[in-house]
Amino acid sequence: MPVESVFPRLEALLPHVQKPIQYVGGELNSTAKDWDSCDVRWSLMYPDAYEVGLPNQGVMILYEVLNEREGVLAERTYSVWPDLEALMRQHHVPQFTVDAHRPVKEFDAFGVSFSTELGYTNLLTALDLADIPLEAAARTLDDPIVIAGGHAAFNPEPIADFIDAAVIGDGEQAVLEITDVIRAWKAEGRPEGRDGLLLRLAKTGGVYIPKFYGVEYLPDGRIARVVPNVSGVPWRVSKHTVMDLDEWPYPKQPLVPLAETVHERMSVEIFRGCTRGCRFCQAGMITRPVRERSITGIGDMVEAGLKATGFEEVGLLSLSSADHSEITDITKGLADRYEDDKIGLSLPSTRVDAFNIDLADELTRNGRRSGLTFAPEGGSERIRKVINKMVSEEDLIRTVATAYGNGWRQVKLYFMCGLPTETDDDVLEIADMATKVIAKGREVSGKNDIRCTVSIGGFVPKPHTPFQWAPQLSAEETDARLEKLRDKIRGDKRYGRSIGFRYHDGKPGIVEGLLSRGDRRIGAVIRAVYEDGGRFDGWREHFSYDRWMECADAVLPPLGVDVDWYTTRERGYEEVLPWDHLDSGLDKDWLWEDWQDALEETEVDDCRWTPCFDCGVCPAMDTQIQIGPTGKKLLPLMVKNS
Amino acid sequence: MQRIRLRYTKRGRLRFTSHRDFQRAFERALRRAEVPMAYSAGFTPHPKVSYANAAPTGVSSEAEYLEIALTDPRDPERLRALLDESLPSGLDVVEAVEARTPGLADRLQASVWQLRLEGVAPAEVERAVAAFLATDTVEVKRTTKNGLRAFDARSAVMALEVVSGRAEAAQRVGEGEATGAPTDIEQSADRLGRGDCAILRLVVRHLTPAVRPDDVLSGLRATADLAPPVPAEVTRLAQGPLDKETGTVTDPLAPDRDAATAVLTTAVGLTGATVSDGSA
16 A cells, blocks of 8 residues: 655645755655555654754665665655644644655654764654654554664663664664565564564664663662563674675765755765774774775765765765875875866864875865864873873874965864863863964964864763763863863963854753763653653754753652763773673773773774774674775776766 | 856745755756856856846746856757756756847846635635725835835736636635634645635736735735635746836847847757747
8 A cells, every 4th residue: 555645734834834945855866766666664764953864974875775675665754843843743744754755654664863862852753743652662563663773872771762673883784684674574474563573683683672671770770780581682782894885885876955954065984983092982982993995986986976966075084084094095086086176075084193284285176175173182181191082282283284384274173171080271271282273373374364263062971982981070060161261262362362262061961971871761851851842952942951950850869860870970890881781892891991091091002003902893793904005096087978 | 158048947845945955956956967167266166157036935936047157158958958857856947048138137027926825715815906906005014134124015016816716615614713823724734725716916026125926915915804824825937028018027038039049040940949938
């Protein structure tokens, strides 16, 4: 039976909402397959507004990988803004996909990608609008399997009540494996109902089904243990790792929206994983090992992608793009190829110590000079040793000198406040660093109108990192420290006016911290916040710290815990962490040793260039580092058709 | 440098495309179609595209115009087909002529609009139109970038008439309900394609501040209490030079086509084909 489009009903609501174009679909390179010719159907959600969700590479990749498969269909859905949500509730229009405007409830699987924990309330909004019960336990065969993915899914416990499954790690192969399980189960007539499917998924070892694990608590509130409550499911669920990026050149046909979105460029992931070993960085820890896409693979993707999209900027994405073993040849090759086409190149994540003059030249060659951003993260040499961000002040000054000398007028520097062992002095040194940057910039450029912007936010300890045991700095202390830094920068007569200062107050970080390192007891807080109207927590104008605290204070104390217990409390070695049964490959003892090294201000090298230091990932996941150089070059393209 | 003028549409669901959205989409379509665009000079060069008088977001159009500058000459019709293929269906490039005369923007003096009003009886609309036309000025208010502004919606209106309608009194919902916003939408969602309907044809001169179809609807509400329960479906049918005597709007690309015919007598077949589906 074909599923009816809700578009006619939606269309009548659109003249009354902001930016209606975001709900109509029809993006270039989008797909709406025939419902009846497919036997496994996915709806994929990025739980934020369309303008943020559409450019998300994860959703775009899975969308294309699934739609390329015969008999499989995938459509996208995003969070609707509160204005449309109210109208949809009033007129009983359900959560819909933008591709064919089909109700999300009609699909077999509902995959939700969480880059951040701040999307949890939006998950509940979408489920409720879709007429899917919020609690997984209340769902029936009429409801899709709700599957969480993305980095936040490495600790899915806070949303364990609301999801049926979680997948950790790379999704490309995982979605196809899940598709096969769903297809077989449906073909056999759905034996043993919903639980029959969930059990099959759990037994693969690569899909976490929260309901098959029981959590026991100690009298003091800590977790005693997490154990399977059915036979045949693994004690620990492993992450997925794609081993040859050149075999997965997605997205091949990137979506080009009509609506304005946050990133409007042709993005190519040039490598996955990072072994720099920054201790605060969850992305770097959970995506190991480093796997490079080859220079020729990158060249082919850029060529096909630009043709398919008409974008005028190429973003070379990764966790630290200048670390690609052939980055100079890649940027030079691309700048050569597209010199006449006014295509700009950008490296969104560039390490201070890996940036150099050649790179600066290639990035500016085609006429565009987007701002340069570096992230020293810590203001003092000491704190940079604690976090293992091995960037010296000399590196930074040399790099900005290169930048200012090559015509950049503005450099942005990112820092964090509230890092473990941090004192006021560590943060105040940021001001000294900024003044040195300006002084050097004025010297090399011979101009006074150069600028440096300091951007700083509160640090949130994350699961699967050496700082997973660390106490988070309270919002009040974070704010006090940031004010001192602001006063110091503003008080500088000679340089202060050349330094911009942007900071995020400490409150949102506390909520993020609660959700990041929370356990299943946090689910009731999320639900209470949602029911009280909490939406779009990543947006300043929608986020309410007070609402979160009120709901947490109502829910948690009877359980013997509170917000501080989850955030500012330091954990011990022996504590069972809520995510210990999710295997990122990292050896917990290695993480602990690295945490101790942090406290002793001992640095650890990058295993790409030094011997292995036994983080545990490669042997546990049967993977290995894949890096060049390949020695190949990007040759000029054939003459274009005219 | 060759300049080409294009007529394009905003149809169906893509009427929700804002002008900024369209600009981005069009410039990407130019890249995909590998059109040899001329670029502006300066630090961040932009392709030379002049947009004229875009229809508001949410309004359909059969007659939007723009002009592009090329470094290498191209056959207008082939370029049109290429661009049309590069744009999503609904944003359709329907005409292309080489610019041989100055001042396309100046020629867009007036627009012909069609307003489809669901849920009101044609007779009621006739009465409101008569009342509107009988006045000299009708002050309406609209929120603009500079806050709420009051201006006259009457003097720009060259023609306003009910061209067709459908009365199905039996299916009507009680008249008294059709006021507050929630009720409005309630009916729009539940009553699509049934009951009363009136279609208006409107000719408006382009003045400053611009009088939009919405403003004329506000004027109908102000003069005659006409309050359709559902937002009107509005389509621009044409825009171009205004013949003040007859009140008709003519094809703004006609002078370019005439000039082309005069110059290229050998290419009559090609240009003639474009003329035939010229003004809408």
